Amino acid sequence: MLKTRIIPCLDVADGRVVKGVNFLDLRDAGDPVEQARVYDAAGADELCFLDIHATHENRGTMYDLARRTAEHCFMPLTVGGGVRTVDDVRALLLAGADKVSFNSAAVANPDVVAEAANRFGAQCIVVAIDAKTVAPGKWEIFTHGGRKPTGIDAVDFARMVAAKGAGEILLTSMDRDGTKAGFNLPLTRAISDAVPVPVIASGGVGTLDHLVEGVTEGGASAVLAASIFHFGEYTIAEAKAHMAAAGIPMRPA
């Protein structure tokens, strides 16, 4: 039986983790590769690096991180942030990423998703959607780290990029991100029901019950969280045990 995935996400700027991790025995707490190794050992199901500045000059840093992570962690790695072209995807895959995530570029030019999926396969193309509630049951896409409204309906957009070849949707609720109030469940459910591909729920996790709700109520195939793991509030093993106890099929940590 396929297991629900827990994906810790590391926000990276200039090659360093932005939100620090409260683990002991790290030689360098700011090094994403060190933290990736800790999550690998802890039984995380996948890892996600998000380049939050994503300036073009910094691309080399991200390739280096992917390369070094692949040397030590034999688990799936998704890299996102500032990915614009098919060549960006190829370079990240060659460096050691297993999946590459488009965000603003997919909104500006949805055909880049089709182009990348045709070349490398849908399985390695993720589209990250940042959505904000604009009316009850209505969500709009925002780009540029949630600052720029687009007028595009999030559910319609998810359907469209899935049809173009996105193999997975990484859905972040801008209303909930950083609040620790839990996922936006109606949004998660609406997108999950709209697309045939897996949806990763993101934004707002504060408790282990939130992870459970993302799956049971939101219909997500995977849950992504940052701070609850980074700051040592919960371990991956605790999260997995809690979800398993709620009846969700999990791979033991």
Add this chain to the structure above:
Amino acid sequence: MLTVLIDYESGNLHSAEKAFQRMARETGAGEVLVSSRPEDVARADRIVLPGDGAFPACRAALMHDRAGLHEALLDAVEVRARPFLGICVGMQLMATLGREYEDTPGLGWISGEVVRIQPGNAAMKVPHMGWNDLVIDRPHPVLDGLSTGDHAYFVHSYQMRVTDPAELLAHCDYGGDVTAVVGTDNKVGAQFHPEKSQSAGLRLIANFLTWTP
């Protein structure tokens, strides 16, 4: 000893290379090389065909993009019986026929077809993406140390339907049986990604690197 990972511009080659290098060091299996050169394939002691993407595109890239590559592969595997491991689409290419987009002949090493995954339950997503537990159908040196219940990382929308049950070494369940590992004489294939499957995957890689068919 030389293990060649064939580069036909498909997929996460670097992470596969790193996993094979690490296990080659641990098992004393010698050098690991990523190459698209027919002469490297010709001198390889073991051959790995990775692969991500659509069956017809991968098949075309393997056949046509590099003059002599396909011939070198056939000679090494079919004539000189070098141990071969296909991964993901590299495994699917071992089949008689692929039905993704259009009918495309495969290498014909495992009798069967590659068809779209259609889980019995409509709520189940495709691609089949994530960790699934293996059911070992048949003992094989490449599966040594792996047991039913061990998890492996899958990501695929198509799967191989094997005609001869003797060639099915392991499967998993995703709204029905999904072929996970196939094998015949000097050739094995894994639908999942051993290079992404942590300890179980590294074990399979080590087994392959030390396998004498």
